Amino acid sequence: MTSSVLAVYLKPKLSTIRFGLKGIVAMGLSLYVTMLMDFDRPYWAMISAVFLLMRPENGMVIQKGFFQFCGNVIGGLIGLVILSYGLQHRVLALGSVALMIFVLGTLASRTRDFNITYLFAMIATTMGMVVLITESSAPSSAGAFTIAVSRVTEIGIGVACATGISLVMWPQDTHPRMMADALGTLKAALKVVHTQLDVHEAGDRHAAILDALDAIMALQADTGPVFYEGPAGPRRARAAHLLSQRGLSLIADANSMAYRERGELNQMLSVWIDRLRDELGSMLERDDPKAMRDELVELRQSIIRQPLDEKASASQQHTRRALLTLMAHLIVLCDACLLIESPEPGRALKARAPRTRQDWLPAMTVGLRCMLLFIIGAIVWISTGWNSAIMMMLIPVVLGTMLAQLPHSDMLVMRALLGGAIAFPIAIIFGNVLLANTMHAFECMLMIFGLPLFIALFGFTARQTFPQTLGFCMTYIIMTMPSNHMTFDVPSAIERGLALLMGFTLLMVLFRSLPVPRATAVHRRLYRAMLSDLRQVGSKRDEAERFNSNMLSRLQQLGRYERSARDRLPWHWVEQGLLAFAVGHLVMQVRALFRASLIPDRQRVALQVWQQRVTRHYDESVTGAFDIAIFEAHTRDLLAALASWPNVESDVLGQAEFVCGRIGMMLREQQERRDQPAPVVSKSTMA
Numbered sequence: 001m002t003s004s005v006l007a008v009y010l011k012p013k014l015s016t017i018r019f020g021l022k023g024i025v026a027m028g029l030s031l032y033v034t035m036l037m038d039f040d041r042p043y044w045a046m047i048s049a050v051f052l053l054m055r056p057e058n059g060m061v062i063q064k065g066f067f068q069f070c071g072n073v074i075g076g077l078i079g080l081v082i083l084s085y086g087l088q089h090r091v092l093a094l095g096s097v098a099l100m101i102f103v104l105g106t107l108a109s110r111t112r113d114f115n116i117t118y119l120f121a122m123i124a125t126t127m128g129m130v131v132l133i134t135e136s137s138a139p140s141s142a143g144a145f146t147i148a149v150s151r152v153t154e155i156g157i158g159v160a161c162a163t164g165i166s167l168v169m170w171p172q173d174t175h176p177r178m179m180a181d182a183l184g185t186l187k188a189a190l191k192v193v194h195t196q197l198d199v200h201e202a203g204d205r206h207a208a209i210l211d212a213l214d215a216i217m218a219l220q221a222d223t224g225p226v227f228y229e230g231p232a233g234p235r236r237a238r239a240a241h242l243l244s245q246r247g248l249s250l251i252a253d254a255n256s257m258a259y260r261e262r263g264e265l266n267q268m269l270s271v272w273i274d275r276l277r278d279e280l281g282s283m284l285e286r287d288d289p290k291a292m293r294d295e296l297v298e299l300r301q302s303i304i305r306q307p308l309d310e311k312a313s314a315s316q317q318h319t320r321r322a323l324l325t326l327m328a329h330l331i332v333l334c335d336a337c338l339l340i341e342s343p344e345p346g347r348a349l350k351a352r353a354p355r356t357r358q359d360w361l362p363a364m365t366v367g368l369r370c371m372l373l374f375i376i377g378a379i380v381w382i383s384t385g386w387n388s389a390i391m392m393m394l395i396p397v398v399l400g401t402m403l404a405q406l407p408h409s410d411m412l413v414m415r416a417l418l419g420g421a422i423a424f425p426i427a428i429i430f431g432n433v434l435l436a437n438t439m440h441a442f443e444c445m446l447m448i449f450g451l452p453l454f455i456a457l458f459g460f461t462a463r464q465t466f467p468q469t470l471g472f473c474m475t476y477i478i479m480t481m482p483s484n485h486m487t488f489d490v491p492s493a494i495e496r497g498l499a500l501l502m503g504f505t506l507l508m509v510l511f512r513s514l515p516v517p518r519a520t521a522v523h524r525r526l527y528r529a530m531l532s533d534l535r536q537v538g539s540k541r542d543e544a545e546r547f548n549s550n551m552l553s554r555l556q557q558l559g560r561y562e563r564s565a566r567d568r569l570p571w572h573w574v575e576q577g578l579l580a581f582a583v584g585h586l587v588m589q590v591r592a593l594f595r596a597s598l599i600p601d602r603q604r605v606a607l608q609v610w611q612q613r614v615t616r617h618y619d620e621s622v623t624g625a626f627d628i629a630i631f632e633a634h635t636r637d638l639l640a641a642l643a644s645w646p647n648v649e650s651d652v653l654g655q656a657e658f659v660c661g662r663i664g665m666m667l668r669e670q671q672e673r674r675d676q677p678a679p680v681v682s683k684s685t686m687a
Contacts, residue, residue, distance in 0.1 A: 008462045009455060016461045022169045023053045023457040028446045030161035035442070035484050039154050043481050044129075048158025050473045051118070053166070054460055059174040059225030059233065060115075061166040065159040067119040072155045075126025076148040082131055083144045090135050094378045097131050098371050100124065101397060106367030108401050110358050112217065112553075115224060121401040125394055126151060128374070132390045173229055175236055175340065178222040182243055182340045185219050186292070186333050187284055188212035189247050193326055194280040196254040197273050209251055209578060210559040216244045217556060220354060235343035241353045243336035248354070248548035250329040252585035253322065255578055256662060269319055272303055276323065289341075293334035300327040318658045354549040359525055359557060362516045366404040369510045370397050376506060388492075388499040395474050396503035400511070403467065407560070410511035412467040417504040419459075419471030423479070424497045426452050428490060431480030436488045449482060475500050523573055526554045527622075530580045534615040537584050538591045547588070551581045576622050579670050583618055586663050587611055593652050593659075594642060606641035610634060614663060621667040628668050635660040 008016070027046045034042030048068065052061055078100060086093030101124050108120035129151050134144045192212050195205040223237040279299060283292045303324060377393035380386065399416060403409045434448050453476065459469030479497045516522075533550045537543055555577045594607060613634045620626040639657055 005462075005465055005468075008465050009458050012458050013461075016458050018170045019053075019056055019461055020454045020457040022056065022165055023049070023460075024446075024450045024454045025169060026053060026162040026165040027453065028450060029165060030158040031446070031482055032442060033157050033161065034154055035482075037157075038484060039150055040483065040485070041150070041154060041481075042483050043477050044151060044154040045158035045161070046477050046482070047474065048155040049162040050470075050477070052159060052162040053457075054466070054470070056166055057172045057174040057177065057225060058167055059228040061163050062228040063225050064115050064118060065163045067115050068122050069156055069159050071119045071122030072126045072152045075123040075128075076130055076152045078123065079127040079130030079134075080144060080148055082127070083134055083141075086131075087134070087141065087144065090382070093131055093135060094382075097128055098374050098378070100127060101374050102367040102371035104367070105370035105397075105401050106360075106363045109363035109366040109404055110360070112220075112358065112405075112556075113224060114221065114402070114405060117402060117405055121398045122155075124370070124401065125398050126155070128394050128397070132393065136387050136390060174222055174226040175229065175233075178219070178226050178236065178240065179337075179341050181215065181219040181222055182240060182337045183287060183289065185212070185215040185243055185247055186289060186337050188215040189250050189330065189333055190280050190283055190292075192251055193254050193330065194277055194284065197277045197280075205255075206575070206578075209255065210555075210574070212247065212251055213552060213556050213559060216247055216354070216552065220244055223353060232343040236340050237353075239336045239339035239343065243333055243340070244354050245352065245545055245548055246329050246332045246336070248552060249544060249585065250326065250333070252548075252551075252581045253329065254326055255582040256322075256586060256666065268306065269316060269323075272320075272323060275299065276327070289334045289337040293331055293338070296327050296331050296334065300324060300331070303327075318655065318662075352545040352549075354545075354552050357553050359522060359529075361522060361525060362557075365514060365516055366401065369404070369507075369514050370400055372514070373397055373400060373503070373507055373510055377503065386495070386499075388495040390499075391478055391496055392499040392503035392506075395478065395500060396507045399470070399474070399504070400507045410508060410515075413504065413508045413511055415467035416471030417501065417508060419456075419468035419473075420475035420497075420501050420504055422468070423452075423456075423472040423475035424501070427476045427479035427497060428493060431476065431482075432488050432490050432493055435480070435482075435486075445482070449480065452476060471504065522557065526557060527576070530554055530577060531615055531619060534580060534584055534587070534618060535612060537587050537611065544585075544588060547584050551577070551584065555581065575670065579621075579666060580618060582666065583614065583663055586659050586666075587614060589659050590656050593656050600645065603642050603645050606638055610638040617664075617667055621671045624671060626667050626671045628664055631664045631667065635664070 012020075027049045030045035030049045031042055034045045039045075052064055052068065055061075055064075079097075082093055082096045082100075086096060104120045104124040108117040111117055130144065130148045133147050133151075137143060188208070188211050191208045192205075195208045219240055223240045226240075227233045227237045229236075276299060279295055283295065286292065303320070374393050374397055377389050380392065381389035399413070403412045403416070406412060430448055430452050435445060453473060456469050456472045456476070459465035459472075475497060478500055479493045481493075481496070530551070533547060533554075537547055555574070558574045558577050591607065591611075594603070613631075617626060617631050617634075635657070638660070639653060642656070643653055
């Protein structure tokens with residue numbers, strides 16, 4: 001680990017050096033413009049540029065810059081509103097800021113989009129700056145407005161400079177990374193189907209599904225930025241949405257294939273399944289979506305041309321249809337990958353983006369953590385009059401909000417603290433001692449001040465050095481505070497550095513003392529949410545896409561807990577989520593069969609009652625109280641009610657009977673597997 005970290009700085013790649021040059025030019029330009037306009041705190045423009053350049057792709061920079069500017073304007077307005085009634089009441093103003101930080105931190109943690117998290121973090125930061133800087137000086141309405149305008153302008157200049165330099169100097173597009181994530185999602189889906197076709201690979205099946213969900217989340221993270229990259233950007237984003245939605249449907253349909261009886265397969269079906277499994281195994285070794293598509297189309301056509309004989313059972317007919325459906329999903333996934341690589345202008349895609357949300361309980365924990373950090377800093381500031389404590393109340397709050405979205409966030413905060421500690425002596429030497437004799441020339445100042453930053457920026461190109469780099473840059477800039485009126489006061493610089501390090505340390509302590517809620521508490525909430533999802537399937541438009549989005553959120557959170565070393569979930573809890581996902585899609589299949597028959601109200605009510613009973617039976621299978629005989633009786637009631645409508649064809653009733661039987665078999669097997677030992681599951685980190 002140590003050698004790989006040192007290699008980032010001692011043996012940088014050409015792309016790493018280019019990134020460092022781009023970053024230092026962007027920060028230098030923002031500093032020059034704000035100093036030329038004689039702002040009193042131009043270093044906020046540099047900090048703004050640092051945050052924007054954490055991921056240098058064009059779409060990411062544009063989207064993050066837009067969110068940052070909007071966040072600063074909104075934060076400035078909220079700060080002015082707070083000061084309108086708290087200008088002469090410091091405790092009231094600080095209490096309002098603390099409450100808003102709790103709300104914003106909670107909302108930031110609810111989303112899985114890092115840029116939206118960044119938006120809420122910027123609102124909190126600008127709001128805090130306006131209130132705290134105003135309260136630390138002679139409070140007045142005119143002064144508050146001037147401070148708000150200055151802070152928003154400084155940060156806006158940083159956004160404009162960083163965005164412009166990113167688009168001009170060695171620009172990088174998001175879609176190559178997106179194409180790599182799309183190919184990863186496709187291969188993860190192939191792996192899911194490959195393992196589902198083997199009934200003996202329970203552990204591999206479990207891990208493959210969780211890995212596929214991770215791949216979908218990684219792909220969705222690129223759809224927002226790529227939208228800003230020219231006319232092809234929106235088409236690429238919609239193709240990625242299609243890939244994600246079909247991938248989720250594939251996971252649910254393939255998961256139900258794992259629950260099949262040995263008597264379902266005749267010789268022809270066994271040959272088809274073996275051939276498909278072999279073909280998928282060979283596809284996993286290649287990276288050509290077009291070749292994969294051609295092979296899948298050929299295999300699917302060969303199955304269509306060879307129908308089962310008349311003696312085939314209903315279960316065998318359904319298995320054949322399920323195989324054809326799985327291959328159709330895979331073909332669409334290949335098409336979506338090809339559209340991401342080369343968008344077609346005339347092809348319209350209408351897939352909805354999966355909207356994933358974090359549970360309220362962990363999100364409120366993050367908001368509470370940020371609020372406590374601010375309150376402790378406010379107590380230190382009020383009781384001691386130490387103005388450097390303002391930095392302790394601002395920068396660590398932003399850092400805590402953003403890092404809380406990532407796995408092992410407490411370790412990331414510790415690394416940020418390490419980066420800040422490394423910056424401490426370097427800021428004194430370069431930012432104060434050596435810089436004191438170069439203020440007559442901006443070029444000399446930038447060369448001396450920017451050299452440590454140039455080297456530090458290399459760390460943004462590697463995941464293992466990202467938090468250290470962020471902590472270093474924040475501490476180095478805040479300790480130096482470059483401006484037209486620098487005093488080179490070493491004791492003041494040391495005070496600011498100590499305030500930041502104290503803030504990072506306090507943040508780490510809060511991460512350890514207020515971790516995310518225990519798995520049992522979150523599982524109860526997610527389990528109730530999954531029951532609600534099953535009850536409401538079909539009650540709204542775009543039912544499959546809505547259900548997929550909801551279940552992606554639930555399963556991703558369960559999978560993250562399962563792979564956590566601190567609080568591991570029992571294996572069968574994640575299996576419960578996967579079962580709910582598969583049962584929900586089977587319920588949608590039954591509803592789709594009779595939606596086409598235009599059944600009247602009486603039969604529609606019977607279908608709704610059956611769906612509620614299925615949800616209750618699912619709950620019973622989880623608790624160990626499931627009775628297959630009662631489920632079969634409820635299924636017979638449904639089929640009898642539907643058969644009373646003369647327009648319903650017997651073939652449709654036969655398909656519905658088989659799907660209902662499949663649900664019953666899945667619930668029974670889930671109940672039997674509750675006490676089985678967990679299979680070996682991959683320990684890969686959730687993204």
